[in-house]
Amino acid sequence: MSNLIIGLTGGIGSGKTTVTNMFQALDIDIIDADIIAREVVAPNSYALEKIVEHFGNNYLTEQGQLNRAKLRSTIFSSQDAKQWLNNLLHPLIRDEIIKQTKAANSNYCILVAPLLVENNLLHLVDRVLVIDVEECTQLKRTLARDTSSADEIKAIMASQASREQRLAKADDIINNDGDNLAQVQQQVSELNTTYHTLAAKL
Incomplete structure (x- = not known):
């Protein structure tokens, strides 16, 4: 049983799946709210x-x-x-x-919840990890992968918590604004070490 629950969140197009897959590759159990x-x-x-x-x-x-x-x-x-x-x-x-x-079963587990802040699920996790990107990056990435129009994507973004609201709840932040996956992997690796250390103290 995991002693430590990390809530992973971020807006549309922030790269939650990419980061989640990196944690999963480190044998961390993933619970996906979607x-x-x-x-x-x-x-x-x-x-x-x-x-x-x-x-x-x-x-x-x-x-x-x-x-x-x-x-x-x-x-x-x-x-x-x-x-x-x-x-x-x-x-x-x-x-x-x-x-x-x-x-x-892993030392800590990750709850992936895009609407962690909006749906008031913060009480279910011990720490909040925000995948942070600029809003223009969100729009560009989502347009590239979805059939949605720019207006539809902007409406989804407007219905989600703002970047500031999410960051205000964050214990940890991964910056995923660039296209450098090695940098993201490095941040995941460092947080993995931190989370194992914290889990060991519980």
Whole structure:
């Protein structure tokens, strides 16, 4: 069981996956809040049944999966719908995060949560690691990898915590603004040593 839980976060396009993969290569257990969020609404799940009950059958695809695009546009345009969905999903996601962090075997584990600050999950972690980049870098990277337009990406960025809000919560920061992966790897390596040391003291 991991004694130390590190919350890894950052805005869209900041390079969370790149950094997470580097920690994983060091045999650190990773708990991914996005994967958990998808699993709690899997076909035949309690949450999916409740969503269909509340919003209707047209929120299912022909394969019986959640129609994410339709749900996303509904909650983007209705605060009440968003609140209802959050009230349903957040406790389920939180319980599963706690279960998975307790089951982790590495000295410390990492909870990857893009919305760690926004969804108030800070109490689930011991330290916060922010992957920090300039906002123009976020936009450029996301445009390069996604089909979304610049306006859509800016809207996502505006809905997330600001760079300043994230950094205000950070215990540790990895600067990922350049294209130098060796520098990022070096920062990961140093933090890995720090985290093992901290875990040993618990």
